[in-house]
Amino acid sequence: MIITRSKNQWEKPELWTRGQHTQYIVRSQGLTVDIVGTNYSYISIGKVASTFMGEFLGNLKYHQSPYDYNIPDEHRLPQTYMVILRDPVERWCSGIVEYLVNSRMFREGEDASFTLKDRETLDLIFGYAIFDRHTCPQVDYLHGIDTDQCVFFKLDKDFENTMKRFAEKELKVPTKDVIIRKDMYNTSERNTHKELRDTINFEIKNSRYLKQIKSHFVDDLILFDSVTYYE
Secondary structure, three states: OEOOOOOOOOOOOEEEEEOOEEEEEOOOOOEEEEEOOOOEEEEOOOOOOHHHHHHHHHOOOOOEEEEEOOOOOOOOOOOEEEEEEOOHHHHHHHHHHHHHHHOOOOOOOOOOOOOOOOHHHHHHHHHHOOOOOOOOOHHHHOOOOEHHHEEEEEOOOOHHHHHHHHHHHOOOOOOOOOOOOOOOOOHHHOHHHHHHHHHHHHHOOOHHHHHHHHHHOHHHHHHHHHOOEOO
C-alpha cells in the first residue's frame, strides 16, 4: 500500500523555541536518516519517539546520513524504512500539549489570557486539531512510501525493548551499553506539561471531542490498525 499525505498536510514555517533560542523551521516531507553500512533508513515522525531514536541510533556504531527519499539517486542502495507509529489519539493529546507549551500560550501555574478552563477555547482546539508538526497526521511524514518497504514499530510500553532487540538482530550491534535517558519520550511527565496533559486527558473523554479527533486523523487510524508490527 502506498501511503499518501492528508488533505491538509502541514508544511508551514513554525516558531520553535529551545531555551533562549528561537527560530523558524519547516518540517520537510520526505526526510529520512540512512544508517550507513546497512539497508535501513529511519523516518522521524514528530511526537513518536523521535528524540529517543535520535539518541538511540547515535549511540550505535553506525554513522547516519540525512536524505530526502523523494530525490532519485542511482547510487543509493534500496532501503527498508524504519517507521514508528503511535496511537493517533494518544499522539495528538501529547502533541497539542507540546504545541501549547512551545508556543508559549500557556505557562504552568501562571495566570494568562489563554486558559483551557474556557469551553470555547477547548472547542476551538479540538475542532481545529492540527496546528503544527506535533499535531499533523503521521501519514504526512510518509507520503509516497510503500508499506512493503517498511518495518513498523508500535510506540507502546515495550517499545524500548523491541527497538533493542531489532538493533541486536537486524543491525548486529550490542545494546547493553546504550544509555537511554529516563522518560526520554514521555514528555507528559515533565512539570511544564503535566497540568495541561491532565486537562486534555480528561476532555478527550468527551465523546464529541473524541469523534472530532478521530475524524481529523482517520488516515492515521487506518494505517495504525492495518500494518504488521515488528515483535
